[in-house]
Amino acid sequence: MRKTxxxxxxxxxxxxxxxxxxxxxxxxxYREMIADGNPxxxxxxxxxxxxxxxxxxxxxxLEQCDLGQGxxxxxxxxxxxxxxxxxxxxxxxLESRLLTCMETLQGIPASAVVDGDWNKGERKTMDALAxxxxxxxxxxxxxxxxxxxxxxxxxELGKRAFYYRSGPMDFSCxxxxxxxxxxxxxxxxxxxxxxxxxxxxxxxxxxxxVSNSQFWTMQHRLNDCFxxxxxxxxxxxxxxxxxxxxxxxxxxxxxxxxxxxxxx
Amino acid sequence: MKAxxxxxxxxxxxxxxxxxxxxxxxxxxxxxxxxxxxxxxKENGIASKYRQLQLDFQKACSALVPPxxxxxxxxxxxxxxxxxxxxxxxxFGDWKEGEKIAQSGRGLTWTDKAGESNGGGCYNCHQLxxxxxxxxxxxxxxxxxxxxxxxxxxxxxxTWGKLWNAKAYNACSQxxxxxxxxxxxxxxxxxxxxxxxxxxxxxxQ
Numbered sequence: 001m002r003k004t005x006x007x008x009x010x011x012x013x014x015x016x017x018x019x020x021x022x023x024x025x026x027x028x029x030y031r032e033m034i035a036d037g038n039p040x041x042x043x044x045x046x047x048x049x050x051x052x053x054x055x056x057x058x059x060x061x062l063e064q065c066d067l068g069q070g071x072x073x074x075x076x077x078x079x080x081x082x083x084x085x086x087x088x089x090x091x092x093x094l095e096s097r098l099l100t101c102m103e104t105l106q107g108i109p110a111s112a113v114v115d116g117d118w119n120k121g122e123r124k125t126m127d128a129l130a131x132x133x134x135x136x137x138x139x140x141x142x143x144x145x146x147x148x149x150x151x152x153x154x155x156e157l158g159k160r161a162f163y164y165r166s167g168p169m170d171f172s173c174x175x176x177x178x179x180x181x182x183x184x185x186x187x188x189x190x191x192x193x194x195x196x197x198x199x200x201x202x203x204x205x206x207x208x209x210v211s212n213s214q215f216w217t218m219q220h221r222l223n224d225c226f227x228x229x230x231x232x233x234x235x236x237x238x239x240x241x242x243x244x245x246x247x248x249x250x251x252x253x254x255x256x257x258x259x260x261x262x263x264x
Numbered sequence: 265m266k267a268x269x270x271x272x273x274x275x276x277x278x279x280x281x282x283x284x285x286x287x288x289x290x291x292x293x294x295x296x297x298x299x300x301x302x303x304x305x306k307e308n309g310i311a312s313k314y315r316q317l318q319l320d321f322q323k324a325c326s327a328l329v330p331p332x333x334x335x336x337x338x339x340x341x342x343x344x345x346x347x348x349x350x351x352x353x354x355x356f357g358d359w360k361e362g363e364k365i366a367q368s369g370r371g372l373t374w375t376d377k378a379g380e381s382n383g384g385g386c387y388n389c390h391q392l393x394x395x396x397x398x399x400x401x402x403x404x405x406x407x408x409x410x411x412x413x414x415x416x417x418x419x420x421x422x423t424w425g426k427l428w429n430a431k432a433y434n435a436c437s438q439x440x441x442x443x444x445x446x447x448x449x450x451x452x453x454x455x456x457x458x459x460x461x462x463x464x465x466x467x468x469q
Contacts, residue, residue: 153293153296156293157293157296157297157300159328160293160294160297160326160328161297161300161301163326163327163328164297164301164318164326165318165322165323165325165326166301166315166316166317166318166319166322167315167316168315168372168440168445168446168447169372169440169445169447170322170325170431170438170440170441170445171438171440172326175402175438176402181401182400182401182402183399183400183401183402184388184389184400184402185369185387185388185398185399185400186397186398227311227373227374227375228373230311230315230372230373231305231311231315231316232305232306232307232308232311232312232313232315232316232374233305233306233307233308233311233374234304234305235304235305235306238303238304238305239300239303239304240300240301240304240305241304243300
């Protein structure tokens, strides 16, 4: 009850147009208000139960899913992602790896997520699963294997994608996230090219968003940033989304994960 | 002594080879990135895949090493050619309309529809009227723009050109090309001009 009230109050504050304060201060107040927890916990609990529920044509659970630390090991897995997986021959972020597990273990086709809609069906399942997995890396240090040549390559592509300007507004990620202390309207823009900003951002996604009461994965976050950038739409779990994730996570290397996060 | 002289040419050759290698790898990453910026995207509504291709200046301004001063001058000269001056010689519309355009950040995303008129998104990046506290800081404050800068012909033309194509004055500007990229119509740009210059506009209070 307390949570619901707090959320409504904050949503109202955030929706209101003209205020001098940036949203960071409001989020801080909200955090105090719900000191006992983040609404993302509900997604995390749902994710845990989905992880252990037999699903799909193969009626299997995800308990044998290999997130890089061996089949079934969830603890610390997200802190080392994105990473190279020999079985798929690709560098994968959490969401694309979950797609692999859903497909191979449960027989659920990746298209169920890739061609789906946000907050619905298998994409919603993905949100909950992601919430579950990242909770088991909270408090751990981001440690990408940058010695791996495939990961290294994705870092190089991700960095270039970050500065890639195109479209009717000539924007790139760096237009909005390339300098310290910038805002769009009242929304603070983290500088993702520096360690501090990258830790604040990468280290707290996926996240519960107070402004729309939704849980968003990094895939969803990036999709909406590309929308604001006025590009065409990136495919779910496409190479560019993984490359950008490697770039952000590598920039945040060594930072402590606060996942799942709580955001505007 | 002898060892050193043998080593030296060998080392020089090795260094040259690795320098060549890393340059080649860098070019390769650029090409792979361009390919990825196509293959990872799909068309959605008005957001076509053409948006993934880069204009020459967009490409130059995306490089990890910024363009040289000479290259910037060249881009600016080229972009200046795109500026269209008002057909009727009138630079100003209605500041009240201009305010709405400055306030609205809508348009051109894949959730927008074709044919709707776009906003200029000025408040996303600039402070303008002092009573509007919700403003971004990517660009400089434009509060009192007309009052401080005056409205002689040079200033008016510069501002019109800046709105039409910001890259004509600053090759890699973060500001969109409002006229050249068809974000705003000529009539809308006139309204925004009035919002910046009109003594009655809240911007100049």
